[in-house]
Amino acid sequence: MTQLSSSIVAAVSLGLGLALLVVLVRGFRNELKKVPGPWHTLFTDLALKISIITGRRMYYVDSLYKKYGPYVRIAPHEVAVNDPAGFAQIHKIPGFDKSEWYTGLTGLPRQMVFSMTDSKMHAARRRLFARPFSRTFLLQHWHDTIRDMTKFAVHRIHGEAVSAAPSTIAVDVMKWWTFMSTDISGRLMYGHSFGNLETGQATLKLMMMNGKVNGAVNEFPFLKVVGRVLRYLPIPAVQEILCLNEILIEQGRSLLGSVRASDSNSNIFSNIAAEAEKGERTGLDEEDVLIEASGVIIAASDTTAITLTYLVWAVLSRPLLQKALEDEVDRLPDDFGDADLEKLPLLRAVIDETLRLYGAAPGGLPRSVPADGALMHGYFFPGGTTVTTQAWSLHRDPELFPNPLEFSPSRWLNDEVSPAAKKIYHPFGAGARSCLGVNFASMMLRLATAEFFRKCKGAQLASSTTDESMTPENYFLIAPKSHKCEIVLPQAQAQA
Numbered sequence: 234m235t236q237l238s239s240s241i242v243a244a245v246s247l248g249l250g251l252a253l254l255v256v257l258v259r260g261f262r263n264e265l266k267k268v269p270g271p272w273h274t275l276f277t278d279l280a281l282k283i284s285i286i287t288g289r290r291m292y293y294v295d296s297l298y299k300k301y302g303p304y305v306r307i308a309p310h311e312v313a314v315n316d317p318a319g320f321a322q323i324h325k326i327p328g329f330d331k332s333e334w335y336t337g338l339t340g341l342p343r344q345m346v347f348s349m350t351d352s353k354m355h356a357a358r359r360r361l362f363a364r365p366f367s368r369t370f371l372l373q374h375w376h377d378t379i380r381d382m383t384k385f386a387v388h389r390i391h392g393e394a395v396s397a398a399p400s401t402i403a404v405d406v407m408k409w410w411t412f413m414s415t416d417i418s419g420r421l422m423y424g425h426s427f428g429n430l431e432t433g434q435a436t437l438k439l440m441m442m443n444g445k446v447n448g449a450v451n452e453f454p455f456l457k458v459v460g461r462v463l464r465y466l467p468i469p470a471v472q473e474i475l476c477l478n479e480i481l482i483e484q485g486r487s488l489l490g491s492v493r494a495s496d497s498n499s500n501i502f503s504n505i506a507a508e509a510e511k512g513e514r515t516g517l518d519e520e521d522v523l524i525e526a527s528g529v530i531i532a533a534s535d536t537t538a539i540t541l542t543y544l545v546w547a548v549l550s551r552p553l554l555q556k557a558l559e560d561e562v563d564r565l566p567d568d569f570g571d572a573d574l575e576k577l578p579l580l581r582a583v584i585d586e587t588l589r590l591y592g593a594a595p596g597g598l599p600r601s602v603p604a605d606g607a608l609m610h611g612y613f614f615p616g617g618t619t620v621t622t623q624a625w626s627l628h629r630d631p632e633l634f635p636n637p638l639e640f641s642p643s644r645w646l647n648d649e650v651s652p653a654a655k656k657i658y659h660p661f662g663a664g665a666r667s668c669l670g671v672n673f674a675s676m677m678l679r680l681a682t683a684e685f686f687r688k689c690k691g692a693q694l695a696s697s698t699t700d701e702s703m704t705p706e707n708y709f710l711i712a713p714k715s716h717k718c719e720i721v722l723p724q725a726q727a728q729a
């Protein structure tokens with residue numbers, strides 16, 4: 234070995250040794266060392282990051298609760314909380330702010346309502362959305378569009394299922410629900426549907442993949458450099474995955490002019506654009522509007538589609554429940570609307586139970602402890618500590634939901650759900666950061682579910698749809714690991 238190379242080896246070893254020393258000293262002085270958790274989490278967040286990029290975060294954290302109890306250190310500055318009192322403290326109004334983690338998660342060039350970390354800025358932005366996303370506004374301006382588009386989605390599912398009559402053909406409902414929710418959100422935000430339901434082709438095929446990539450880059454920022462290089466490869470799929478936000482923003486930009494000219498009262502995009510034009514007063518410029526619109530389309534599409542997918546799977550796995558639900562919706566008048574559906578007890582219970590076990594965003598919701606720290610469960614958490622709750626575990630707490638793993642809509646029908654359980658039930662998030670689209674999503678869920686169980690009576694799971702294929706993976710949202718949920722219609726109906 235030359236003198237030069239031995240000097241390099243010595244310098245590198247010294248550097249590594251010093252880095253290790255810093256990690257060890259920080260670990261031994263970690264203010265969270267009294268909180269139970271795996272020893273390595275004093276020093277590194279690697280185990281957590283690996284669980285995130287492999288789609289297992291909610292399972293990893295859940296397994297730690299089982300081993301260490303309701304407060305677990307999961308990274309040097311992060312504690313997972315599975316305790317109703319802690320949940321209430323974190324998500325009360327005003328509660329703890331969102332952590333910086335969200336900014337990276339969206340992959341957007343600016344913060345938007347979903348990712349804002351400053352509560353005052355967030356409250357001001359959220360006020361802009363309040364009216365267009367209210368139930369009254371949706372009922373007045375959007376109900377009929379949503380009704381027609383959910384009906385068309387089910388018509389397409391049914392049409393594909395009967396296309397090979399008299400033999401049966403397996404239809405992927407997850408695909409059609411994704412087309413439906415993407416088209417409806419495009420229609421509401423931009424004034425134009427993406428046309429997926431008409432063509433049977435996805436315009437944004439790789440939206441879910443884009444979420445995974447953003448999630449991985451958020452955990453390992455060096456991947457950003459790799460992404461910047463790869464996006465120049467002339468491969469459309471790679472470009473869509475890496476540039477989805479830019480694609481959506483550019484589509485929005487080209488539509489902005491026509492949307493401005495259209496009926497500004499009934500279009501969510503133009504409502505917000507009109508606010509943006511007030512400039513200084515709202516602090517919102519055109520770029521913010523475009524970013525918000527693309528963010529909302531992403532937030533609305535997979536969430537609703539995944540929830541509906543799990544609903545169909547859960548109901549079709551239980552023929553007696555399926556028959557009861559089919560009978561309930563069969564009694565509706567042909568021109569039923571959302572107001573009729575709100576009165577259907579079983580439909581509501583099925584949706585509530587689906588959201589309990591398979592709401593689309595049941596994983597960790599990280600929040601930052603305020604600057605002067607917080608006392609929780611006898612532990613003092615210094616300001617800036619990340620505290621995270623997850624519905625996946627709280628919704629499966631046997632103290633709150635007896636037989637928690639059983640899909641049992643009757644618990645909602647018979648009023649068995651206690652006030653304490655209702656307090657921690659949060660499929661749409663909690664506190665000031667709860668889901669902006671809850672009214673919109675709920676309307677889509679009700680209308681699509683009622684239409685499906687009226688039109689596709691007797692539907693069955695295809696042999697490709699199993700408990701295994703439907704096992705959720707968790708990349709912030711959940712999704713069946715097979716990324717599909719195939720059903721078949723009975724031959725008799727297919728021939729009809």
Ligand code: HEM
Binds near residue numbers: 533662673
């Ligand atoms: C069944 C469907 C849906 C589910 C289960 C769901 C779930 C959630 C959850 C759990 C949160 C809280 C996230 C957090 O605290 O980190 C959230 C926030 C949000 N959701 Fe939804 N969502 C759904 C549909 C929608 C739709 C249709 C929209 C379209 C408007 C939407 C837009 C948003 C936005 C903008 C936020 C951020 C709100 C804020 O921070 O102020 N979601 N959603």
